[in-house]
């Protein structure tokens with residue numbers, strides 16, 4: 001009997017894992033805007049240590065050895081096919097939407113590695129650096145630079161009144177204190193108008209001037225659901241552009257379309273850890289359907305209050321658990337040294353230590 005066709009759109013945290021998990025049970029096609037999976041929580045280390053990206057930027061082919069990879073954004077979905085920007089129609093029996101967040105990154109792994117090297121040169125050449133955005137990306141980048149390049153003047157400007165608004169106040173306060181202790185100047189409740197830059201001087205919304213040799217924009221990435229707005233799934237998007245899913249992670253009202261990761265409307269903290277769980281539950285459910293099993297046997301995804309770790313340089317981190325928040329070396333031991341890269345690679349069936357060619 002011919003294998004059923006499973007098409008996965010989005011090769012990030014959840015899409016890569018589900019494609020890898022199903023590749024020997026179905027005819028799997030992964031459609032991604034780029035030809036690699038870039039482990040998001042390791043990306044800031046790549047900017048201060050470009051060789052680190054050799055393990056954390058993974059070519060899709062490395063783990064998807066028995067599937068097809070199409071490098072082109074998906075732009076439309078019908079009941080039977082996905083259309084890519086390069087004009088290919090990819091037929092499916094089962095579809096998984098895992099497009100998470102949109103990012104402006106190069107299309108090939110080699111270009112991405114080159115970009116890390118260029119960003120590192122930019123950091124090395126600068127005496128003063130401005131980071132715009134105080135979410136996890138801005139805070140982790142400030143931590144990486146402050147730790148690896150303690151002689152540089154780092155300023156972080158955030159438009160909110162506390163850092164890391166996706167987690168609790170305690171974690172925000174502790175991170176702020178840590179950054180200050182590393183001489184990072186943090187300005188809250190202000191934005192920077194990038195059109196205002198003149199001879200290395202940036203002006204904030206409060207009229208303050210900041211001198212910096214370069215800047216990094218670390219503001220939030222939008223959800224990558226724009227492309228669904230004129231498709232058969234437009235009625236399944238909620239007011240925030242998230243796909244409504246049922247307890248089995250199928251798009252509501254659809255028998256053969258699943259959605260996983262940050263794009264879903266599941267009420268939980270949007271974390272890669274949860275996205276990986278979604279991938280495993282949806283893979284299990286798809287395996288049941290692919291083998292002609294009963295729908296009633298499908299697994300139910302139950303959101304749990306998860307932990308959140310934000311690394312602060314190479315040794316420390318702030319961690320929020322359901323009942324407590326801790327900062328320092330202990331949570332740092334869990335995340336900050338390897339940034340879960342070995343663990344993530346292992347989950348994809350790859351050698352945790354190998355630097356990809």
Ligand SMILES: Cc1cc2nc3c(=O)[nH]c(=O)nc-3n(C[C@H](O)[C@H](O)[C@H](O)COP(=O)(O)OP(=O)(O)OC[C@H]3O[C@@H](n4cnc5c(N)ncnc54)[C@H](O)[C@@H]3O)c2cc1C
Nearest residue numbers: 010011012013014033040041074100101261262271272273
């Ligand atoms: C700096 C940082 C640190 C983080 N730290 C942690 C952490 O420590 N622990 C944790 O659990 N989570 C962490 N997260 C959150 C985590 O990365 C996200 O929750 C996770 O990436 C969501 O996975 P996803 O599969 O839904 O989407 P993503 O990983 O965002 O992947 C989406 C994929 O879809 C592709 N795509 C988008 N649109 C299209 C299209 N139209 N066609 C084809 N492909 C498309 C993109 O190219 C991308 O490959 C962190 C995030 C950041 C930014």
